[in-house]
Amino acid sequence: xxxxxxxIWTNQLEAMKTFYCQYFKGKAGHKYHNxxxxxxxxxxxxxxxxxxxxxTMPDIVELEAHQLLSCLGLAHFALSxxxxxxxxxxTEKLRSDGYVIASEPRVTGDNYYESVVxxxxxxxxxxxx
Numbered sequence: 178x179x180x181x182x183x184x185i186w187t188n189q190l191e192a193m194k195t196f197y198c199q200y201f202k203g204k205a206g207h208k209y210h211n212x213x214x215x216x217x218x219x220x221x222x223x224x225x226x227x228x229x230x231x232x233t234m235p236d237i238v239e240l241e242a243h244q245l246l247s248c249l250g251l252a253h254f255a256l257s258x259x260x261x262x263x264x265x266x267x268t269e270k271l272r273s274d275g276y277v278i279a280s281e282p283r284v285t286g287d288n289y290y291e292s293v294v295x296x297x298x299x300x301x302x303x304x305x306x
Contacts, residue, residue, distance in 0.1 A: 182220065182228040183254055185300060190217055190233040192297045197221045197229055200267055201256050226257075253293065253301035261290045264304050268292040 187193045197203040203221040210217045218232040258264055265282050271294050272278050279301060280293035291305040 180227040182230050183251070184230040184232055185298070186232050186234075186237050187298050188233060188237055188239060189297050190219065190231055193231045194219050194221065196296050197231075200271060201258070203229070223256075253303055255291070255303035255305045257305050259306065261306055264290060264292055264306060267304055268294065 185193070194205050198205055198221065201223065203223055206220040206222065208217060208219055214234065216232065216234050218230055221229040221231065258267055261282070268278060268282055277295040277299075278292060279295055280291070282290065282292040282304075284290050289305055291303050293301050293303050296302055
C-alpha cells in the first residue's frame with residue numbers, strides 16, 4: 178500500500194501551483210474545472226512518490242492562524258529533496274523570495290535533516306533529505 182495523493186484546499190490555486198512546481202520540481206497536470214460545482218483543481222506530480230491535489234471552490238472557509246494551531250487534522254507533510262545541500266539551497270531560495278521559514282535547516286532529535294517552510298496558504302512543508 179502507498180499514499181497516492183494529499184489534497185489541499187486553497188483560495189490561491191495558481192500561487193500554490195507555482196510554489197510546488199517552481200521550488201520542488203513538481204509538474205502540474207491540466208486544470209480540472211467542474212462548472213456546475215465551481216470546483217477547480219490541479220494534480221502536482223513529482224519524479225517519484227505521492228502527488229498533491231490543489232483544489233478550490235468559491236465557498237472555501239479560511240481559518241485564522243490561531244485556529245490552525247489548535248485544530249485536528251494534517252499538521253505537515255514532507256518533501257524529500259535528496260541531500261542536505263539541497264535542503265539548504267531550497268530553504269535559502271524560499272527565504273530570499275519572501276517565504277516564511279518556520280524552522281531552520283537542522284538535524285532533528287530523530288536524526289532527520291530538515292527545514293520547515295510555509296507555503297502560500299501557511300501550510301507547513303518539511304524539506305528533508
